[in-house]
Amino acid sequence: MGLSFEIKILQPGGQGGFQRGFFGLTETTVSGWVRIRVKNGKRSVRGKLVVIKFVGYEYTDFVLIDPIGRYDIGCGSTRLFHKEERTIWAPKDATDLDAIESFTELDLPFSFTVPPDVRHSSFKGPKGGVQYDLAVLIQHNVKTLFGSKDKVERKVIQVPLACYLPLVLSPAYRSPLIFFCTTNSSEAGQHGFAYDITFPAKAYGPGDVVQAHIRLQRVQGYKSTPKSLFLGIKRHDVCTDAGNARNYYKEFIARREVGGLRWQTDEIDPVGHLDLVTSLDVPLSRTANSDSNLKYISIKYELKMKIEVDGAPNVELEAPVTIVGVGVTECKRAINILRARPDVVLPGAVEPIAEVLNAREGSDANDWDEFPPEYDDGVDP
Numbered sequence: 001m002g003l004s005f006e007i008k009i010l011q012p013g014g015q016g017g018f019q020r021g022f023f024g025l026t027e028t029t030v031s032g033w034v035r036i037r038v039k040n041g042k043r044s045v046r047g048k049l050v051v052i053k054f055v056g057y058e059y060t061d062f063v064l065i066d067p068i069g070r071y072d073i074g075c076g077s078t079r080l081f082h083k084e085e086r087t088i089w090a091p092k093d094a095t096d097l098d099a100i101e102s103f104t105e106l107d108l109p110f111s112f113t114v115p116p117d118v119r120h121s122s123f124k125g126p127k128g129g130v131q132y133d134l135a136v137l138i139q140h141n142v143k144t145l146f147g148s149k150d151k152v153e154r155k156v157i158q159v160p161l162a163c164y165l166p167l168v169l170s171p172a173y174r175s176p177l178i179f180f181c182t183t184n185s186s187e188a189g190q191h192g193f194a195y196d197i198t199f200p201a202k203a204y205g206p207g208d209v210v211q212a213h214i215r216l217q218r219v220q221g222y223k224s225t226p227k228s229l230f231l232g233i234k235r236h237d238v239c240t241d242a243g244n245a246r247n248y249y250k251e252f253i254a255r256r257e258v259g260g261l262r263w264q265t266d267e268i269d270p271v272g273h274l275d276l277v278t279s280l281d282v283p284l285s286r287t288a289n290s291d292s293n294l295k296y297i298s299i300k301y302e303l304k305m306k307i308e309v310d311g312a313p314n315v316e317l318e319a320p321v322t323i324v325g326v327g328v329t330e331c332k333r334a335i336n337i338l339r340a341r342p343d344v345v346l347p348g349a350v351e352p353i354a355e356v357l358n359a360r361e362g363s364d365a366n367d368w369d370e371f372p373p374e375y376d377d378g379v380d381p
Contacts, residue, residue, distance in 0.1 A: 004039040007155035009134050017160065018134070022334050024119055024163040030054055031111035034088060034136050037104075044102040048150065049139040050089035054112040054159075056082035056120065060128035060239040060296045062247040076128070077241035079295050082118050086110070100141050114161070120294070121163045121325025123285075127239040127249050128297050132159045164326050164334055177202045177303065179317045183219050192224030192312045193217055197305070202319075204233075204282045205327035210254070211279040212305070218263055218272035224312035228259040231280055231305050233321065238298040253301075253323075256280040261307075282323070 010033045011018055021028035034052060038045055061076040088108045091101035120130045138153040177199040181187045188194040196215040204210055212231060232255035239247045256278060263272030301323045307315040326334075 005045075005138065005153050006035075006037040006039055007136055007138070007153065008035040009033075009136060009155060009157050010035055019159070019161050022164050022338065023114060023121075023161055025334065025338060028114040028161075029111050030114065030132070030134070030159055030161070031109070032134075034106070034108040034110060036106040036108070036138065044104045045138075046100045046141040046143075046148075047089070047103050047138070048091065048098075048100055048141055049087060049137075050106065050108060051085055051137045051139075052088050052110050053083070053085040053135040053137070054132070055080060055084075055135070056118060056130070056132045056161075058120070058128065058130050058294050058296055060241055060247075062127040062239055062245075062249075064245055064247065073245075075241045075243070075245040075247065076239075077243075077296050081120070082115065084112055086112075119163050120161075122158075122160050123325065125237060125249075125297070125299075126251075127237060127247055130294070130297075132161050133157065134159055162325050162330075164331060175202065176200050177319055177321070179305070179319075183217055188219050190313060191307075191309055191315055192219055192222030193226070194219065195307075195315065197317070199303070201328075203322035203324060205324045205330070206282060206284045207327045207329065208282045209279050210282060210303070211277065214274070214276040214278070216274040216276075216307075220271045222312070225263060225310045226261040226274060226307050227310050228257065228261060228308045229276070229278065229305070230308075231256045231258075231278060232303075233280070233282070233323070234302045234304055235323075236300045236302065240296050254280045254282055282327070 012020070012032055018030045018032050019028060020031055034050070036050070057078055057080045059076065059078040061074075064073045064075055065071070066073055088110050089106060091099035093099040093101075122132050123129050124131070133156055135154065135156045139150060140153070141148050141150055179195060179197040181194050183194040185194065194217045196217075198213045200211060210231075210233065214229075216226060232252045235251055235253050237247075237249040239249070258276070258278050261274060261276070264274055265272050301321050303319050303321045305315075305317045309315065
């Protein structure tokens with residue numbers, strides 16, 4: 001009867017993830033414990049080595065249809081951008097490669113420092129993604145009828161990581177996104193009204209609120225009326241592989257529709273206007289940064305707005321926006337925590353961004369501790 005192992009890779013006590021530190025801003029480690037138990041406690045393992053690996057990679061996986069044979073062609077590639085491994089247990093006589101030491105249980109700490117040149121947040125998209133794995137390998141010796149042989153047991157888990165640097169350094173936070181036309185413009189004459197639409201920022205992360213401040217001003221003499229409004233963020237993916245196969249994919253990651261619009265009039269403005277504030281939420285699912293600089297995955301985001309008009313052409317507006325792996329609230333709290341730490345020197349661009357984010361000394365940092373909240377790496381359906 002063979003040995004039955006229980007291998008667990010555990011987070012540090014009291015922490016909501018393996019990531020310790022603010023990835024991209026401070027030294028960041030991936031740390032925890034490896035717990036090994038032999039389920040049949042009366043038997044011991046003839047152990048030779050326990051190794052843990054930490055790897056980061058991007059991957060694509062998609063299907064194309066052959067234009068002639070009309071059959072499916074599986075495509076995709078993997079690029080490893082980080083790999084590190086270390087021995088966390090060995091027999092006491094480590095000089096002997098064939099040394100064996102018996103055990104029934106082990107609790108082994110580990111810690112990897114994420115290199116400063118690694119800046120990718122993990123995410124899982126419909127055709128590819130970025131993933132970080134921890135893998136534990138146990139090499140042990142088992143007796144057989146003809147002597148003995150070495151065997152390897154393996155345990156692999158995914159580790160979500162979130163990089164703060166793209167959000168902190170994003171210039172998109174320093175200026176709002178504005179759509180504007182005046183009542184005497186040709187566009188206002190086409191639709192029957194002028195518009196002034198403002199979004200406070202051009203960059204967003206998981207859980208952020210995308211808020212639109214909308215002002216429509218009716219042009220005198222026109223009878224057109226806005227009926228409904230659509231607001232959405234559309235994601236455009238281009239996935240490739242080493243053989244130059246290419247797949248295009250697009251979807252709305254967030255959308256909002258508002259109906260029942262009508263002109264508002266008063267003594268000051270008898271012609272008509274419409275004031276509206278509406279918003280949509282960026283999903284909590286992590287997604288790739290717009291500027292990830294990956295080899296096989298290119299992702300762009302676009303904010304789209306459509307005002308359906310009765311009696312005139314619809315208004316259709318669009319503009320590129322930046323989506324990053326860390327939300328505004330999460331980033332504000334991180335900056336507050338790091339400002340209070342004398343051992344941390346923040347990048348020079350953090351302070352002006354902090355002012356834009358309205359991060360204040362001594363705000364709710366203590367309620368959050370130094371461990372960022374975890375997000376689902378998947379994509380919302």
